[in-house]
Amino acid sequence: MSSPMEVVERDPGELKAQVDIEAGKEVEIVSEENGGVEEPQPSSDLTEDKIQVAVEVCLKPTSTAGIHEVRFAVERMLEKRCLSYANGPIPVPADDILLVENVERICICEIDELVDNQDVLLFWQVKPVVHVFQLSEEGPCEELSADGQPSSFNEWILPAKEFDGMWESLIYDVGLKQRLLRYAASALLFTEKGVDPLLVSWNRIILLHGPPGTGKTSLCKALAQKLSIRFSSRYPQSQLIEVNAHSLFSKWFSESGKLVAKLFQKIHEMVEEENNLVFVLIDEVESLAAARKAALSGSEPSDSIRVVNALLTQMDKLKNSPNVIILTTSNITAAIDIAFVDRADIKAYIGPPTLEARYEILRSSLQELIRRGIISNCTDDDHKILPSYISLKDKLAQGVDDTETVELCKQLLGAAEACEGLSGRSLRKLPFLAHAALPHPQSCTPLKFLCAMINTAQRERSELPD
Numbered sequence: 081m082s083s084p085m086e087v088v089e090r091d092p093g094e095l096k097a098q099v100d101i102e103a104g105k106e107v108e109i110v111s112e113e114n115g116g117v118e119e120p121q122p123s124s125d126l127t128e129d130k131i132q133v134a135v136e137v138c139l140k141p142t143s144t145a146g147i148h149e150v151r152f153a154v155e156r157m158l159e160k161r162c163l164s165y166a167n168g169p170i171p172v173p174a175d176d177i178l179l180v181e182n183v184e185r186i187c188i189c190e191i192d193e194l195v196d197n198q199d200v201l202l203f204w205q206v207k208p209v210v211h212v213f214q215l216s217e218e219g220p221c222e223e224l225s226a227d228g229q230p231s232s233f234n235e236w237i238l239p240a241k242e243f244d245g246m247w248e249s250l251i252y253d254v255g256l257k258q259r260l261l262r263y264a265a266s267a268l269l270f271t272e273k274g275v276d277p278l279l280v281s282w283n284r285i286i287l288l289h290g291p292p293g294t295g296k297t298s299l300c301k302a303l304a305q306k307l308s309i310r311f312s313s314r315y316p317q318s319q320l321i322e323v324n325a326h327s328l329f330s331k332w333f334s335e336s337g338k339l340v341a342k343l344f345q346k347i348h349e350m351v352e353e354e355n356n357l358v359f360v361l362i363d364e365v366e367s368l369a370a371a372r373k374a375a376l377s378g379s380e381p382s383d384s385i386r387v388v389n390a391l392l393t394q395m396d397k398l399k400n401s402p403n404v405i406i407l408t409t410s411n412i413t414a415a416i417d418i419a420f421v422d423r424a425d426i427k428a429y430i431g432p433p434t435l436e437a438r439y440e441i442l443r444s445s446l447q448e449l450i451r452r453g454i455i456s457n458c459t460d461d462d463h464k465i466l467p468s469y470i471s472l473k474d475k476l477a478q479g480v481d482d483t484e485t486v487e488l489c490k491q492l493l494g495a496a497e498a499c500e501g502l503s504g505r506s507l508r509k510l511p512f513l514a515h516a517a518l519p520h521p522q523s524c525t526p527l528k529f530l531c532a533m534i535n536t537a538q539r540e541r542s543e544l545p546d
């Protein structure tokens with residue numbers, strides 16, 4: 081589970097203890113003066129075993145600095161300082177003019193999925209891999225067809241401002257997001273190294289399926305955004321083409337053949353440029369199967385089957401292009417065309433959020449409301465950083481259950497329990513609905529707010545269809 085944490089900076093001579101601020105755990109690091117006792121020391125043997133940690137550097141929209149120049153400055157800054165690494169932002173050093181003028185934020189990403197060391201890595205264990213990027217503010221570019229009708233796809237230049245922070249906001253069981261990232265890394269590596277597809281076959285197609293509102297479309301967009309940042313040295317330009325399969329097959333049925341041809345002509349043009357990384361997102365892919373079935377039953381024009389087949393053939397053709405990843409989603413797993421399912425390398429089921437995920441989703445929403453001052457009476461600084469699910473469980477197991485924060489988190493856990501069966505989409509709306517239901521929203525303590533959230537969750541659940 082991704083959890084935002086703070087980076088703790090220490091002078092090497094003073095390394096005594098690092099505090100995992102969020103979890104409230106003490107991680108002991110023995111200092112250099114602490115003679116005799118086991119001391120973690122950088123050793124040359126370790127350089128081989130260093131853990132690669134992604135450090136993402138977002139440039140200001142106004143920045144005109146070169147990517148290499150900024151990357152070099154950040155690498156130097158990381159070398160110079162003795163940082164321990166944990167997920168979250170690192171302050172931009174005030175004495176580095178280049179960074180101050182050009183960098184919006186520096187962030188360490190996804191350590192908790194890699195490490196067993198209380199989610200914190202010591203600076204000498206780490207090989208930071210710095211990715212510098214600037215967000216595109218252009219927004220989606222919707223292509224119009226010759227007759228002025230909107231076409232069935234949107235195009236985005238990545239990384240896009242609209243998708244900033246989306247990856248971090250999506251919360252799933254540990255491993256899912258990493259699995260997708262690693263899959264894409266392997267797929268791009270195999271292609272790059274020219275692995276013979278007759279000997280090892282891979283299609284660069286991902287299928288996410290599961291109930292509505294579980295974040296499948298958002299996860300595809302967020303994955304494309306992440307990959308565009310992580311692979312920017314190899315592919316300096318990235319685009320996302322978002323296709324709604326349903327509209328492709330139903331809007332102007334007789335036009336569908338032309339729409340598919342136009343769509344793929346566009347994609348082929350993009351992939352011809354070998355420095356482009358192209359993501360094609362096909363939403364509601366089950367409509368392929370629906371179109372084929374309707375054609376067979378005679379209720380749709382018979383050429384619909386030709387359109388479906390054309391789409392599958394075009395997708396096969398894209399197999400030869402190393403720089404395309406096809407991301408697809410479906411709400412109805414059983415209805416997906418078997419010919420399509422077979423082509424997907426990763427078929428990941430995205431289910432409703434587990435208790436831990438529900439707790440983390442509500443925790444991040446609650447923290448945002450506290451940060452923005454919507455939930456008041458929060459003078460205790462501890463309240464600003466609520467413990468994660470894992471550290472709450474640890475605290476409860478150790479019998480630490482008497483502090484105000486733990487009390488609040490127990491209530492939060494109660495709210496997460498009350499939300500069983502709700503989708504991620506409903507959970508993200510819940511704090512808003514709870515706030516709107518408060519009789520006196522001006523003087524709302526976190527505990528009162530959580531009570532309102534439990535009531536709202538119960539009401540929402542009672543309104544779910546059986």
Ligand SMILES: Nc1ncnc2c1ncn2[C@@H]1O[C@H](COP(=O)(O)OP(=O)(O)OP(=O)(O)O)[C@@H](O)[C@H]1O
Pocket residue numbers: 249250251252291292293294295296297298299409410411433437441503504505506508
């Ligand atoms: N696991 C999750 N963690 C955090 N937020 C989530 C999660 N799942 C869903 N959401 C929230 O729900 C919103 C809607 O998700 P999205 O539209 O991507 O879901 P979907 O599965 O594609 O739905 P549909 O199948 O109905 O199109 C997301 O933008 C996000 O705010």
